[in-house]
Amino acid sequence: MTSDPEERLKGEEGIVRLLARLASGAPGAFGLTDDCATIAVEPGTELVLKTDPVAEGVHFLRDDAPEDIGWKALAVNASDLAAKAARPLGYLMALSFPEAPTAVWLKRFAAGLEAAQTAFGCHLLGGDTDRRPGPLSITITLLGTVPCRSMVRRGTAQPDDVLFVSGTLGDAFLGLALRKDGALAGRWGLSPDEAQHLIGRFLRPQPRLALASALSAHASAAMDVSDGLTKDLARMCEGSGCGARVRFSDVPLSAPAAKAVAADPALAVSAVTAGDDYEVLAAVPAPKAEPFRSAAAAAGVLVSRVGRTHAGRGVVLEGHDGRPLAIEELGWEHFRG
Amino acid sequence: MTSDPEERLKGEEGIVRLLARLASGAPGAFGLTDDCATIAVEPGTELVLKTDPVAEGVHFLRDDAPEDIGWKALAVNASDLAAKAARPLGYLMALSFPEAPTAVWLKRFAAGLEAAQTAFGCHLLGGDTDRRPGPLSITITLLGTVPCRSMVRRGTAQPDDVLFVSGTLGDAFLGLALRKDGALAGRWGLSPDEAQHLIGRFLRPQPRLALASALSAHASAAMDVSDGLTKDLARMCEGSGCGARVRFSDVPLSAPAAKAVAADPALAVSAVTAGDDYEVLAAVPAPKAEPFRSAAAAAGVLVSRVGRTHAGRGVVLEGHDGRPLAIEELGWEHFRG
Numbered sequence: 001m002t003s004d005p006e007e008r009l010k011g012e013e014g015i016v017r018l019l020a021r022l023a024s025g026a027p028g029a030f031g032l033t034d035d036c037a038t039i040a041v042e043p044g045t046e047l048v049l050k051t052d053p054v055a056e057g058v059h060f061l062r063d064d065a066p067e068d069i070g071w072k073a074l075a076v077n078a079s080d081l082a083a084k085a086a087r088p089l090g091y092l093m094a095l096s097f098p099e100a101p102t103a104v105w106l107k108r109f110a111a112g113l114e115a116a117q118t119a120f121g122c123h124l125l126g127g128d129t130d131r132r133p134g135p136l137s138i139t140i141t142l143l144g145t146v147p148c149r150s151m152v153r154r155g156t157a158q159p160d161d162v163l164f165v166s167g168t169l170g171d172a173f174l175g176l177a178l179r180k181d182g183a184l185a186g187r188w189g190l191s192p193d194e195a196q197h198l199i200g201r202f203l204r205p206q207p208r209l210a211l212a213s214a215l216s217a218h219a220s221a222a223m224d225v226s227d228g229l230t231k232d233l234a235r236m237c238e239g240s241g242c243g244a245r246v247r248f249s250d251v252p253l254s255a256p257a258a259k260a261v262a263a264d265p266a267l268a269v270s271a272v273t274a275g276d277d278y279e280v281l282a283a284v285p286a287p288k289a290e291p292f293r294s295a296a297a298a299a300g301v302l303v304s305r306v307g308r309t310h311a312g313r314g315v316v317l318e319g320h321d322g323r324p325l326a327i328e329e330l331g332w333e334h335f336r337g
Numbered sequence: 338m339t340s341d342p343e344e345r346l347k348g349e350e351g352i353v354r355l356l357a358r359l360a361s362g363a364p365g366a367f368g369l370t371d372d373c374a375t376i377a378v379e380p381g382t383e384l385v386l387k388t389d390p391v392a393e394g395v396h397f398l399r400d401d402a403p404e405d406i407g408w409k410a411l412a413v414n415a416s417d418l419a420a421k422a423a424r425p426l427g428y429l430m431a432l433s434f435p436e437a438p439t440a441v442w443l444k445r446f447a448a449g450l451e452a453a454q455t456a457f458g459c460h461l462l463g464g465d466t467d468r469r470p471g472p473l474s475i476t477i478t479l480l481g482t483v484p485c486r487s488m489v490r491r492g493t494a495q496p497d498d499v500l501f502v503s504g505t506l507g508d509a510f511l512g513l514a515l516r517k518d519g520a521l522a523g524r525w526g527l528s529p530d531e532a533q534h535l536i537g538r539f540l541r542p543q544p545r546l547a548l549a550s551a552l553s554a555h556a557s558a559a560m561d562v563s564d565g566l567t568k569d570l571a572r573m574c575e576g577s578g579c580g581a582r583v584r585f586s587d588v589p590l591s592a593p594a595a596k597a598v599a600a601d602p603a604l605a606v607s608a609v610t611a612g613d614d615y616e617v618l619a620a621v622p623a624p625k626a627e628p629f630r631s632a633a634a635a636a637g638v639l640v641s642r643v644g645r646t647h648a649g650r651g652v653v654l655e656g657h658d659g660r661p662l663a664i665e666e667l668g669w670e671h672f673r674g
Contacts, residue, residue: 028383030490030492033491033492033576034490034491034492034560034576035387035417035420035421035491035560035561036385036386036387036417036418036421036423036488037385037386037387038383038384038385038386038483038488039383039384039386040383040384040485041378041383041384043380046365046375046376046377046378047375047376047377047378047384047480048373048374048375049373049374049375049376049429049462049463049480050372050373050374050429050463051429051430051431051463051464051465051476051478052431052465053431053433053465053467053476055433055467055469057469057470058467058469080372080373081373083372084372084373086373092386092387092388092478093388094388094389094390094476094478096390096392096474098471125386126386126387126388127388128388128389128390130390130392130395132392132394132395132471132472132474133394133471133472134435134469134470134471134472134474135469135470135471137433137469137471137474139388139390139431139476141388141429141431141478143384143386146375148377151373151375153367153371154370154371154372155367155370155371223371223372224372239370239371
């Protein structure tokens, strides 16, 4: 299309050519040369589907590395599938650019996507590219599979289930704050490596796909934590017709996050309610709690007990003294304001 | 969520509630209360997948009726499936609003989608809604099925195939012009009904799903005409390693379009190259041409012969005198300029 990699790509065909290698492992993508893709689903399995767009200024920043943007666009969808115990299979991607990308930007973006699809075990199947005003946005629809009727649901938690979360929460919120204001690292007493850890958690979510078998064997319900623990837990409880109590001190924080919160205690609640975590929240019947924890550990994923469901209604976050915390805003809301 | 239908909806939940009825026919959509949807694919069939976003200012106008916007968002995807001989099954939808919609807008939008999904035989499976700057955009990913390995491809035309298009071309281009400048109807000598016919073709594309069995029985290649006949045919020929000649006078025009072109001959080339037609272009081996035409007619779809492929390269549009027309721009290009 162009010999200057910094020149803006003219025409959708040039973009498709640069993305075609992402589709090379999927015969039904036809090298992105057809209008539709085709895919066969193994007998005994069914599809699990998710579409979750990311947009500049909302999920990533204008100056984020294109590799990170590509990774994140796929990872936020894979995270949903991870919580459903599904295995990613393939994805379609609609790209919307305010101005045509350069070849170098697109190659770096594709490299990030390629790293993600290799890590998650799926391929690009097809998509669409157009130019329109507004922020750069990437809308991926991810298809995965589960054995028939084995998807782990969100609204099927039972009273007295043990609530687990994977990994640590709050890192991405703190990482985003650091991305916007590097001076915070000093104020929070973080080493460069610690600050980088938090920023990395914002830029490169790690979908907990390794939890699939632990979840399908043990969880009564699960979902990924993307809009904040309290808000997402409230959704699980509402769908399940139960309530929940979470002990604030049981919410797992990474060492750098704990350091930041110690330096500025006002961050504590935001760190566990702000979202962008892409960890798994699971409700597990009490007798299966220990087997779930072991199975997760065997799969290389640390899960922490954070609370219990109960037969009542509502979600309460308990402070250190056992009293409910007053939380102005229980999670991230796309339409607030 | 709100008792005033003109009030803007606050919160994604209110939007989901209004869309949930679109998912009521799909058990695996879980009433839009889970993070993912699930769907089973019948044995012996495989999936055909397409994502094609529509955006305000590109595919529809700000003051188009919400019902028409909903219809078109699904129809443009169903049109791709129609050309592949696939049967729509379900769809995911990512909605991006610059400002929260009102309940009345969203209900009307959902009514248009509902009419479309009823006409096309599919259901909403899941989706996502967010608010961000830029035009209103609707990104639908449509899943359909075909018997295994029977998808009609784009790049498999053979030399000496007969080229057919369904319906009539150019109507939507003229309809859009009329939407923008009502005075054109008078200049083109169109009755109000004729003008309305062209506008309706812009607002409500009719995917040619009825052509599925005719296409799979007879076509060597097919695609939908969305970016203009010449550009889309060039893609088919490029993928197939052949060339094509199309006779301009054989391109089917509706009576109102023919009237407009007669009044302003400068419109003629645009009418067959501008795109937004959502008709099917099919390459059919000559011995199967008449059986294809009959099968299409039996399915209620008029198809017209417009030209032939040949073993060479390139696409030529021949004028009335048999000489190639000089066409500055052979189709609609997302990244032109």
